[in-house]
Amino acid sequence: MSFSTHVLDAVTGRPAAGVQVRLEHQGGVVAEGRTDEDGRIKGWNPGAGIHRVVFDTGAYLKDTFYPEVVITFTVTDPAEHYHVPLLLSPFAYSTYRGS
Template structure:
């Protein structure tokens, strides 16, 4: 049994605050196909209430998080005109250690984003 797990959070770097209410979907990627395995929404701290991929479902492989940033940016008055510059933001990454905590956050502003492997 693995002891690893995956967490994420979203920070609104334009406002300097956690991004509340951002929908996030997690997919397992295999070749050209993706399988949706979880959906969560960020809380008032910009985090999901539980790991988006808990230890009991954790396995090595390639994954993709989709952050529905456009909905959040619209709701907070930061989106600008249609079409949105940023809408759905995919981050594809690999998990190769079944016993590690992987943390993949999104730092978001209306016209840019970044990520990193956190702890």
């Protein structure tokens, strides 16, 4: 199983570079890092089960209603790739299961 994410800044229409991201499983941190210049993190391998990906949006967007975005998802097939994108603005966010 591999995991990736892509954070896009809806205000600027550009990738959100430098966003701190943490991947958790069963209360423990599996991986952490910052989005690259294209707003991406890839290559994490958390395994099966329920996971949380936590985005430190407050450090990226200084005046935001959402200082942290937490997305909980289930990995049912460890052989598949899981991509969780985040579209971000100061007062809204959206996500979906990507490919």
